[in-house]
Amino acid sequence: MWELTKTFWFESAHTLHRSVETESSLRIHGHSYRAQVTVSGTPNPDTGMLIDLTLFEQSLAVARSALDHRMLDDVSGLGPPTLENLCAWIWRALSDNVPGLYRVEVFRDSQGDRCSYQEGSG
Numbered sequence: 001m002w003e004l005t006k007t008f009w010f011e012s013a014h015t016l017h018r019s020v021e022t023e024s025s026l027r028i029h030g031h032s033y034r035a036q037v038t039v040s041g042t043p044n045p046d047t048g049m050l051i052d053l054t055l056f057e058q059s060l061a062v063a064r065s066a067l068d069h070r071m072l073d074d075v076s077g078l079g080p081p082t083l084e085n086l087c088a089w090i091w092r093a094l095s096d097n098v099p100g101l102y103r104v105e106v107f108r109d110s111q112g113d114r115c116s117y118q119e120g121s122g
């Protein structure tokens with residue numbers, strides 16, 4: 001089995017209701033995010049590709065533009081703007097257009113945070 005991964009970056013603002021650091025989390029603040037999207041399968045023998053990277057990138061660009069320089073609290077269908085919900089939202093945004101979609105990961109590198117979503121994993 002092959003895996004093919006592309007990465008995109010986005011900068012977004014949010015607030016978050018939490019039981020710790022409650023007041024500062026409710027203040028509007030921003031994070032730099034890195035998303036890694038992986039497709040898996042067997043390359044088409046005619047093309048040698050799982051998916052053409054340009055088509056892959058075009059699908060990612062649509063998702064990115066809905067998140068980059070946005071207030072995540074206002075992104076339709078996201079829910080509380082956590083890493084967990086970002087993974088699920090990106091999955092849903094790509095699933096119809098990216099054959100073989102296998103894994104979505106979202107990182108906040110500056111804080112050492114990573115969240116991963118695969119269908120059926122939870």
Ligand SMILES: Nc1nc2c(c(=O)[nH]1)N=C([C@H](O)[C@H](O)COP(=O)(O)OP(=O)(O)OP(=O)(O)O)CN2
Nearest residue numbers: 014016018021024025029031081082083084111113
């Ligand atoms: N399970 C999750 N927990 C938390 C998430 C999340 O997405 N999933 N997100 C947050 C907040 O985004 C929070 O802003 C990040 O918290 P923290 O790591 O404490 O960092 P700060 O934003 O406070 O920035 P510092 O500069 O490190 O203080 C919290 N929990």
Ligand SMILES: [Zn+2]
Nearest residue numbers: 014016029031
């Ligand atoms: Zn935050």
